[in-house]
Amino acid sequence: MASPEMTSPDMASPDVTQITPLPLRGLTTLRTGAAPERMREASTTAELISALHSVWKTHDEWFVLGGGSNLFAGDEPFDGTVVRILTSGIEELPSPHEGRVRLRVQAGHSWDDLVAYAVERGYAGVEAMSGIPGTVGAAPVQNVGAYGQEIQETLVEVEMIDEGADAPVVVPAAELELGFRTSVLKHHYGEAQGRRAVILSVTLDLAVTGDAGRVIRGEQLRRALGLEDFEPVPLDWVRTRILQTRAAKGMLLDGSDPDTFSAGSFFQNAIVPERIARGLPPECPRWPVEPDLDTVTVIPLETYAGLTPRAGRPEGLVKVSAAWLIENSGIRKGFRLPRSRAGVSTKHALALTNRGEATAGELGELARFIQSRVHAEFGLLLQPEPVLVGVEL
Structure with missing residues (x-):
């Protein structure tokens, strides 16, 4: 069993030097992204804290990178510092x-x-x-x-x-x-x-x-x-x-299977009010979202007149299957735009995949096309699940 290095505020912080930045396409499962301007690596908690302190002192733009499985990085270099977290235990x-x-x-x-x-x-x-x-x-x-x-x-x-x-x-x-x-x-x-x-x-x-x-x-x-x-x-x-x-479903990393070169589910399941969900086809899968029963109503003392307002019944929310919306807007598994190296997974409609050296621009074009088709058919705008760095949809 590994024993992690535990930290305390008075621990001496090691000096963490910058490394030659690596292209993000080699560090992310979606396989996109140029090398950032600066990069640091941290293998212990003390090194990680030191690296972050060094970046924060310079007021540089930054983000941390772990396994890179939920990151969609752009084709232009990130103008800041990427801190790789390599701690374990x-x-x-x-x-x-x-x-x-x-x-x-x-x-x-x-x-x-x-x-x-x-x-x-x-x-x-x-x-x-x-x-x-x-x-x-x-x-x-x-x-x-x-x-x-x-x-x-x-x-x-x-x-x-x-x-x-x-x-x-x-x-x-x-x-x-x-x-x-x-x-x-x-x-x-x-x-x-x-x-x-x-x-x-x-x-x-x-x-x-x-x-x-x-x-x-x-x-x-x-x-x-x-x-x-x-x-x-x-x-x-x-x-x-x-x-x-x-x-x-192509959701396990496999170097021989392009369906796994993805960020998992690219779009979130849509969460909409019940009245919106009722307007969707009945066969569209949906699940109720539990309401917040602990909501507190705060009434300013200067406006309190001895009565509290009657609590109204909040409109219920429904989670709608994004995969169903995509497939029923005409986007099938394996779909690709002409001359594009990006495509929908052949196994899972929610996964956008890099079919071979696709750029972030190609994947972004596919994502926008899917958004437009779903919006045109059902009036819902799907939101991306991964963190986007240097990419606009």
Whole structure:
């Protein structure tokens, strides 16, 4: 078991020198992006903090790069500094809850390697997220999930450092505003981040099942696994089945399969009011979005007249399948624009793929075409899922 290097505010920060910038096309799963103007690498937490402090002192533009699985980088060099997070390590800690264990994992650790580690030891709670590319530090940023299982179910806290801060802080999961594939840390296209910070480590609380396995109750995961009863199933069996399913959809990295040269689902499922969803064809898959039942109404004291307004019933929200919208707007699996090296995956309509040396411009052209077709057919504008750097849609 690896032991990560833990940090404290008074630790001496090593001097981290710049390296010759590497083209981002070789560091991202979508395989696009020129070399940035400047690049730094950090293999320990202390090096990472030092690198960030050096960049922040210069007021340079910056972003951090982990596995590069959720980044769409442009063809022109990024005029700033890219900090590569190469930290790794897992530390087992006692949990205050009986029958559970806590894992504190460094941000640069491979997410799937963490899942494999947990499954091998009989720690349950992340097995359905097998095969998701990227690093552990990126997982809370977009609240990764698959087949009904999300990291927010097991996330306890993160250690992170805010932009410009001297020292890291430990932030409970409840303060990250985790939602469907989002958090206060995620940079959504066209919107500013709620909190600009870098995650240094992640702590998860997992159930210890050992060889007994666990009962799968989530309907989405049960369907994916083809389960009909409620008998316990081994975690390694769940992991194997999930990896097979993802591979069939081109969602496991494979150097011989261009369908895997993607950023996963390129577009988010659309979340719309119920009245909008009712206007879509009935066969369009949709799922209700749970309302926020903890909403607080604040009435300024100077306007309070002894009565509180009657709470109205908020209009429900519905999540609509972006894959269905794309395919039913005339964009089929494998679709490519003329003379383009970018194409829709032959296995999954939501994945835009690099079919061989495609530029960011070609992938952007395909994304805009898909957006226009869906908007023309259904009146909805699909929003990109990856972080866009140097790219406009």
